[in-house]
Amino acid sequence: MKKLLASLLAVTMIASLALVGCGDSKDKGTGDSSGDNKSGIKSICFVTTNLGDKSFNDIANDGIVNSGKKLGLDYKVIEYGTDKSKMEPAFLDAAENYDMVFFSSGEQLELIQRHAEEFSDVKFVGFDIDPDKDPKFPNIFCITYAQNEGDFLAGALAMKISKSGVIGFVGGAEAPVINDFMVGYIEGALHAKADGKVAIAFVGDYTNAPKAKEFALLQITTNKADVLHGVAGGAGLGVFEAAADNKGVWGIGVDADQRQFFVDSKPEIANVILTSMLKRNDIAIEDIVTRTCNGDTSDFGTIKKWGVEKEVTVLVENDYYKENTTEEQRAFVDECKKGIIDGSIKVSTGYGMDQDTLNALRNKAKA
Structure with a gap:
């Protein structure tokens, strides 16, 4: 159960978050919870600085949206911008309201580790995490990309x-x-x-x-x-x-x-x-969301390295590439x-x- 202390802290901090216009979502949706979901996972959220980079964050957003639509989950992306004082309120907002929360830096991992026990029923997934980091908690899974x-x-x-x-x-x-x-x-x-x-x-x-x-x-x-x-x-x-x-x-x-x-x-x-x-944040996110919804939580509490063999760090080999090589x-x-x-x-x-x-x-x- 999410602790009352965390709830009160989240409410206080989220109030300030709303006043400064942070926590907006570029894409959100409500799923129909269809399919064979053995886990009780009904919602997912990605917390990040900003979308629109046409790169790392945007493709992670694709993974969240695709997973939500495919599995019938509520999904949202919370952007807290470049002001780091808004980072903790954004994560508390996500942890209070979503079953799986995704993040993408060692700094964010340290913040989540401070609150992981308070939100013991939330699954936290970090990607692009340095390989020497230790998740420390059984509800945190970290992926380091090769x-x-x-x-x-x-x-x-x-x-x-x-x-x-x-x-x-x-x-x-x-x-x-x-x-x-x-x-x-x-x-x-x-x-x-x-x-x-x-x-x-x-x-x-x-x-x-x-x-x-x-x-x-x-x-x-x-x-x-x-x-x-x-x-x-x-x-x-x-x-x-x-x-x-x-x-x-x-x-x-x-x-x-x-x-x-x-x-x-x-x-x-x-x-x-x-x-x-x-x-391929999108592939990694869809993979872990699907497996978690199917009841496989064996990766939580660990850090895994995914690279060429997993097809997540590879070159685009589309028609344009083939035409020009x-x-x-x-x-x-x-x-x-x-x-x-x-x-x-x-x-x-x-x-x-x-x-x-x-x-x-x-x-x-x-x-």
């Missing part, structure tokens, strides 16, 4: 299609999760071409598209990079803009199939996005994928990598 594996494929493809032998990487903040992308990208590039070069820059945040564009243009003009990979959330639009301004330069998106977001609204951007390295290039990517799955290719991780080792890897491919 983005290093997926970005190994992105780096291998980028170097295979590069005419200059130089590719670019524009990250958001220089954080462990972004370093994990970068490590895989560099190792994939060097697997494709031992003397290949990777130009690297960090924006410092995930929203400053003009700054990302500035860095990307420098990589194109100064380093001669002709394939650019943005791992910078909403700032990544600047990377695509730089590619669109320079004939013969490709962009590789991240998290979602970013080309699809721009096909109708900005075709000039869509046309430079060859593929994207997916982090050769059979030999696609076969090479497929061989890399098989190697990761069977263990013949070992991809290093940025998590826990000491700075000297990280610097050595960057310097090995320095453009």
Whole structure:
């Protein structure tokens, strides 16, 4: 039972939440609770900063909406914005009113752990959580994505299609999760071409598209990079803009199939996005919601790593990708994928990598 103390705290904090306009939902729905639901789960909620990034958060929202509709559940996304003082009220609101609550950062995990016992009948699911984190409570399940594996494929493809032998990487903040992308990208590039070069820059945040564009243009003009990979959330639009301004330069998106977001609204951007390295939050969310509703709660209390083998960190291989790559290039990517799955290719991780080792890897491919 949810404790009275938590309820009173939630009510107090949610009142302030309402006054500042936080907790709005871009998409919500009421299910009909149809189907064979053995768990008693009737509602799910995703708590995040903002939707509209055309990347990680939006694809997670797709998973929530699809799960709700498919399984007949009430569903909602609560956005608390960039003001971190609103984060706790948003989560208390979700925990008070929903049976499963989804989140996506270590900071949010720490907050939830402070309240997990108060909401012992709520299932909390965190994705994109650092692998060294411990859920600590039997009602918390954490997923860490092997983005290093997926970005190994992105780096291998980028170097295979590069005419200059130089590719670019524009990250958001220089954080462990972004370093994990970068490590895989560099190792994939060097697997494709031992003397290949990777130009690297960090924006410092995930929203400053003009700054990302500035860095990307420098990589194109100064380093001669002709394939650019943005791992910078909403700032990544600047990377695509730089590619669109320079004939013969490709962009590789991240998290979602970013080309699809721009096909109708900005075709000039869509046309430079060859593929994207997916982090399939939608698949992960639908999987855990379905299994939980079917009565399988065995993952709760644990942290699991999902990557290429689970098909959650892979490249988009749609018709556009196939039209603009050769059979030999696609076969090479497929061989890399098989190697990761069977263990013949070992991809290093940025998590826990000491700075000297990280610097050595960057310097090995320095453009």
